[in-house]
Amino acid sequence: MKQIKISLVAFLVLLGSFAHADEGMWFLMFIDRLNQRDMQKLGLQLTAEEIYSINNHSLKDAVVQFNGGCTAEVLSKDGLLLTNHHCGYDAVAELSTAENNYLKNGFWAATKKEELKPQSLFVRFFVRMDDVSKRILDKLTPSMTEAEREKVVNQEIALIEKENNEGGKYTVSVRSFFQGNEYYYFVYQDFKDVRLVGVPPESIGKFGGDTDNWEWPRHTGDFSMFRVYTDANGNPADYSVNNIPMKPKQHLTVNIGGVQENDFAMILGYPGRTNRWMPAGGIEQNVKFSYPAWVEGSKVAMDEMKKYMDQSDALNLVYASKYAGIANYWKNRQGMIDALSKFGTAKSKAIQEDKFNKWANKPANKEKYGNVVANINTFYGLTNEKARHDNYLQQLLRTSSYGTISRTLGKQLIAFAAADATTQAQMRPELAVTIKGFFAELHLPAEKDILRAELALYATKSVGYAIAPSVLKINGEFDKYVNSLFLLSVFTSEEKLMAFLDLPSEGMITNDPMYILSDDLILHIGKKSDEITKAQNDFTSSYRLLVQGLRDSKLAPIQYPDANSTMRLTYGKVKSLPADKRSDAKANYYTTMDGLIKKHKAGDDEFDLPTRMLELHKQKDYGQYADSKGYMPVCFLSDNDITGGNSGSPVLNGKGELIGLAFDGNIEAMAGDVIFDPKLQRTINVDIRYVLWVIDKFSGAKHIVDEMDLVK
Ligand code: ARG
Numbered sequence: 106m107k108q109i110k111i112s113l114v115a116f117l118v119l120l121g122s123f124a125h126a127d128e129g130m131w132f133l134m135f136i137d138r139l140n141q142r143d144m145q146k147l148g149l150q151l152t153a154e155e156i157y158s159i160n161n162h163s164l165k166d167a168v169v170q171f172n173g174g175c176t177a178e179v180l181s182k183d184g185l186l187l188t189n190h191h192c193g194y195d196a197v198a199e200l201s202t203a204e205n206n207y208l209k210n211g212f213w214a215a216t217k218k219e220e221l222k223p224q225s226l227f228v229r230f231f232v233r234m235d236d237v238s239k240r241i242l243d244k245l246t247p248s249m250t251e252a253e254r255e256k257v258v259n260q261e262i263a264l265i266e267k268e269n270n271e272g273g274k275y276t277v278s279v280r281s282f283f284q285g286n287e288y289y290y291f292v293y294q295d296f297k298d299v300r301l302v303g304v305p306p307e308s309i310g311k312f313g314g315d316t317d318n319w320e321w322p323r324h325t326g327d328f329s330m331f332r333v334y335t336d337a338n339g340n341p342a343d344y345s346v347n348n349i350p351m352k353p354k355q356h357l358t359v360n361i362g363g364v365q366e367n368d369f370a371m372i373l374g375y376p377g378r379t380n381r382w383m384p385a386g387g388i389e390q391n392v393k394f395s396y397p398a399w400v401e402g403s404k405v406a407m408d409e410m411k412k413y414m415d416q417s418d419a420l421n422l423v424y425a426s427k428y429a430g431i432a433n434y435w436k437n438r439q440g441m442i443d444a445l446s447k448f449g450t451a452k453s454k455a456i457q458e459d460k461f462n463k464w465a466n467k468p469a470n471k472e473k474y475g476n477v478v479a480n481i482n483t484f485y486g487l488t489n490e491k492a493r494h495d496n497y498l499q500q501l502l503r504t505s506s507y508g509t510i511s512r513t514l515g516k517q518l519i520a521f522a523a524a525d526a527t528t529q530a531q532m533r534p535e536l537a538v539t540i541k542g543f544f545a546e547l548h549l550p551a552e553k554d555i556l557r558a559e560l561a562l563y564a565t566k567s568v569g570y571a572i573a574p575s576v577l578k579i580n581g582e583f584d585k586y587v588n589s590l591f592l593l594s595v596f597t598s599e600e601k602l603m604a605f606l607d608l609p610s611e612g613m614i615t616n617d618p619m620y621i622l623s624d625d626l627i628l629h630i631g632k633k634s635d636e637i638t639k640a641q642n643d644f645t646s647s648y649r650l651l652v653q654g655l656r657d658s659k660l661a662p663i664q665y666p667d668a669n670s671t672m673r674l675t676y677g678k679v680k681s682l683p684a685d686k687r688s689d690a691k692a693n694y695y696t697t698m699d700g701l702i703k704k705h706k707a708g709d710d711e712f713d714l715p716t717r718m719l720e721l722h723k724q725k726d727y728g729q730y731a732d733s734k735g736y737m738p739v740c741f742l743s744d745n746d747i748t749g750g751n752s753g754s755p756v757l758n759g760k761g762e763l764i765g766l767a768f769d770g771n772i773e774a775m776a777g778d779v780i781f782d783p784k785l786q787r788t789i790n791v792d793i794r795y796v797l798w799v800i801d802k803f804s805g806a807k808h809i810v811d812e813m814d815l816v817k
Pocket of ligand 1: 191311313314433769770
């Protein structure tokens with residue numbers, strides 16, 4: 106094991122010099138060795154230490170993970186945060202009512218006192234990371250089964266977490282990289298008093314809606330602003346009126362000098378998931394089985410939701426955020442099917458695997474690697490039909506508020522029933538809030554339609570794999586079944602649930618028909634035949650060996666680990682896509698306010714604009730935010746390597762100053778999560794000058810701009 110580790114490191118160092126500038130989600134602790142020289146050639150004026158340091162303040166201290174799934178950056182000495190509109194969307198919807206509809210009309214706090222606290226929203230600061238590969242891998246032997254391996258790894262992880270959390274001050278997370286060939290731990294500090302400072306109206310923040318989503322040219326002002334609060338000593342604290350704005354270690358300087366093609370651009374953030382080593386069989390499975398089911402399952406639920414959302418502002422607010430999340434990946438997955446098919450990605454991966462297999466079957470490698478490709482293909486062959494089945498079922502679990510009720514509210518109520526009287530009294534207030542919150546986020550008639558439609562789709566389309574027993578029993582009578590389910594279950598009545606708190610009994614939950622359905626579906630999706638269990642064990646170890654072998658054999662020149670929601674740096678340039686007749690600018694790397702106004706469609710769901718925007722455009726009142734060439738910029742492109750989770754990440758120039766806010770990728774490059782194409786793959790950013798113009802000129806919230814450090 107030890108020797109292998111050393112050769113991996115040597116390999117990394119060796120390849121460092123011919124890295125693609127644009128491809129790569131780099132680990133911060135290695136950029137001095139792997140990337141610094143390349144970055145400086147491209148225009149970086151900082152040292153690696155100024156980007157990531159564990160002893161001094163560095164850029165990484167100004168970048169946070171936002172509510173678990175997005176990125177945000179600190180823009181002032183008072184803890185002001187910038188992230189995407191679509192990242193703050195759920196919080197804004199929660200804070201909105203039909204009367205005070207911030208989602209629709211926007212919101213700006215005139216003073217800090219007016220900033221609004223959503224129920225739950227947290228940000229995570231990154232303190233440091235370190236390599237624990239040797240420590241963990243030394244505990245493992247090649248003969249262990251995957252389950253044994255996991256057990257040993259988890260024991261070691263628990264120790265590492267305990268050693269580094271400083272008595273609970275920090276959250277420590279140990280993650281596997283390169284498919285289990287390396288391990289690193291990450292130390293974080295979480296803050297949970299985060300308040301809304303301001304947000305543009307949805308017609309700006311989500312301009313272009315799902316039609317423009319994942320597309321370029323783009324004109325979306327996809328941003329919102331928050332603020333982190335701490336206790337009087339600067340420590341994380343629950344919400345309190347006595348909390349004060351955070352005094353951060355570092356905040357970003359904002360540069361309004363403008364961007365030009367080929368300018369250096371780097372992004373720090375939290376990319377969620379990539380699969381750049383995914384074998385051909387996995388791509389084939391996704392394209393033919395998993396994603397088509399995903400796309401169909403989410404569209405069915407979207408159509409049911411939309412029927413109700415169109416009825417009133419109040420109903421729209423109930424489902425807007427959920428709908429946007431489902432629609433986002435509905436379009437993404439279809440884009441992936443199209444791109445992966447068009448570019449024959451599975452085929453090019455299969456060619457690479459053939460080469461690997463020849464290398465793997467050379468006498469020196471055969472014992473370790475000989476079965477790798479065969480095991481991988483056996484697994485995919487055995488699980489294609491299950492993958493289709495699982496995806497239909499997952500869309501049900503994800504789109505119906507009742508899908509996972511047995512693991513969420515149901516589980517909490519069982520624990521409540523089992524507790525003694527004193528504990529119950531302690532649990533009760535929070536449970537009552539949870540129950541109220543649950544009903545605030547759904548509309549029963551809509552839920553009935555969603556569940557009925559999803560059950561019917563799942564039952565009829567999951568051909569080739571046995572469906573869950575409880576769905577088989579429905580025998581096609583979905584209408585009748587769902588009607589009686591909603592009539593009989595306690596989970597469909599706030600009154601019944603509140604009454605349960607007065608007289609709790611475990612049996613009432615475990616015998617509830619909704620609980621039983623949810624429990625059965627979840628157990629069914631986790632169930633595997635002995636044959637699949639064995640194939641999966643072989644697959645997991647073979648996939649790990651494939652990655653190790655591809656790197657050892659130098660057949661795959663990938664030097665950075667797959668994204669897994671840990672902080673990464675990607676760097677490259679501001680860069681155009683080939684000319685496009687839809688483009689409204691002189692070069693196809695930016696868009697302008699003229700182009701935005703050209704897209705305006707009065708009364709449209711997605712392309713309407715506030716009257717004030719049209720007026721300001723007529724007056725050409727762009728202030729200090731106009732480009733030196735006279736136009737008002739809106740969005741721009743860079744060739745950085747990002748994925749979901751990077752949303753809200755800062756785009757920085759060579760001095761580490763903020764020039765934009767990353768918010769999307771382009772549909773032509775949707776194969777990007779499994780294969781990076783430098784010709785096509787771009788990051789779509791809002792120009793920081795447009796963000797500031799919307800805050801200052803459009804919203805009249807100049808005091809927020811004044812809080813920032815601006816340079817030109
Ligand atoms: N595609 C963007 C992302 O995944 C989200 C955009 C949200 N907008 C929307 N119209 N659904 O980061």
